[in-house]
Amino acid sequence: MSIGESLGYNALMSKVPKIEKVNTQIIVAKMRIRPTIVVFVTNFCLMTLELVAGRMIAPYVGVSLYTWTAVIGVVLTGVTVGYWWGGKAADSPAVVAFGAMMVFASGIFTLVTLVFVQTMGISITLLPLPYVVKVLLVSSVFFFPSFLLGAISPIAARLNIDELATAGKRVGSVYAASAMGSIIGTYATGFFLISHLGVRMVVVLVACILIVMGLFLVAPLGLMKKKQIGGVLLFVGIFAIGIFSNVNTCFRESNYYCIKVRDEQKDGKLYKYLVLDKLIHSITNIDDPTDISYEYGKFFSLMYKVTKSQDAEVLFLGGGAYTVPRFIMHEYPKARVDVVEIDPAVSETAFNEFDVPRISGLTTHTLDARILLADPAFEKRYRLIYGDAFSDMSIPYHLTTAEFIKLVSNHLEEEGYYVVNVIDSLEPGLFVSAYLKTLSITFDQVYLFEPQPKTSDQHGRRTLVIVAGRHPLPKNELMRVAAESKFPWDITFQPFGDKTKELFNKKTPTLTDDFAPVDNLIAPVFAAMQ
DSSP states (O other): OOHHHHTTHHHHHHHOHHHHHSOHHHHHHHOSSOHHHHHHHHHHHHHHHHHHHHHHHHHHHOSSHHHHHHHHHHHHHHHHHHHHHHHHHHTSTTHHHHHHHHHHHHHHHHHHHHHHHHHHHHHHTTSOOOHHHHHHHHHGGGHHHHHHHHHHHHHHHHHTOOOGGGHHHHHHHHHHHHHHHHHHHHHHIIIIIHHHHOHHHHHHHHHHHHHHHHHHHHGGGTSSOHHHHHHHHHHHHHHHHHHHHOSOSOSEEOSSOEEEEEEEEETTEEEEEEEETTEEEEEEETTOTTOBOSHHHHHHHHHHHHTTGGGSEEEEEOOTTOHHHHHHHHHOTTOEEEEEOSOHHHHHHHHHHSOOOOOTTEEEEOSOHHHHHHOTTOOOOEEEEEEOOOOSSOOOGGGTSHHHHHHHHHTEEEEEEEEEEEEEESSSOHHHHHHHHHHHHHOSEEEEEOOOGGGSOTTOEEEEEEEEESSOOOHHHHHHHHHHTTOSSOOOOOBTTTGGGGGOOTTOOOOOSSOOOHHHHHHHHHHHOO
């Protein structure tokens, strides 16, 4: 069976005998929507779908270089195959029917991606497959709508040619309409649609646009009866209602994350989880602010005590559920804590759902950390700056470079320290070694702390804590406070230049604004994930 037969070519040909007998251009002239308009709208929808695709799969596989690579690759593959098949269909006597049906079918397939992504996403989490394979499987859902939308352009180009003398001009207008639709779709989706409508509503909107336009094109050809059209519209309405009645949605959808909040009773205590896309970012004991679940958070609290920061100001780069700031404000009511969190929805969720106090000593800056520290008007200096903006799924590279670290240093007191958590494996440890090397350019003292082996997961990933400063850490004081706090780690000092030098060699890069391949450096961690 040929690809044409598998896609219903012969079946469609048998249903449109009238189209074979009349001049295609007469039918085109009577079409309600011109080919250039069709191409503009379909490419607008294509780019919108591509942009929301990454957000749709994020709750299941996270956001990383791999996810965007998979999404873009799948969409481009679908469009490429669509161009090829659409070019063949454009030479068919039933070209008008094919074009109309492609528009209509693309809307249907766009709509059902909402179900396919969720079903596939939930299913693959149960399968022992490599992470990359899981990402590709979820992303493959977008192949068919991309294929159908891609097939429309060559068909529209063929229908827009009425004579050979003006063929170039006609084809050029189709290409221009295609590019303009893609441009406007990109800006509209990124700057407006997602933030105002949310991902699901955007997908439903795109599907409805394509389905309605497809019906407008199909109706004059007699391929569908009025009852069938009514049935389609009824199906779309019921399907859309079913999608939005599904409880497995985001607690809140922001410009940056699918934010989820879930509760769990454990040992008679209420714990709340903050999940951003796929990853759990915070676990909070609502009744006890001193109960910090993550070891690196406990280490942050140790550093606060050791450096006597109760008498100084501290800054958090990344807010999450404000677990450690909440602890500090509870233990030291007169403390002065600044948090810079780029996503206002995350901060609002922390205040509204995680019992974070709205008091004068806690100040939130809603912008990118680098923009804040680079602002000449921002002259504050801190005893401690905590970096909690990295994860294994997403590392903002501009917060890893030597230039940014210099900004951090400029906002530290002479006796201050930069404390940052990093997720990486120690074998090969490509990212953490590059980051340590970069920190050593600015700071004379750089220390690596790692949890006991029992805290690392099956993939070898570990949450590491790095401390950098101008002066040596007070080792005895840190160990004393750790003992008093029953800290679960063995406090082992690993100053840069000692054991940590084993992590890198001459090929280890220094991260700069011009060269910071953090996604590539962290890639081995993804390759080992299941």
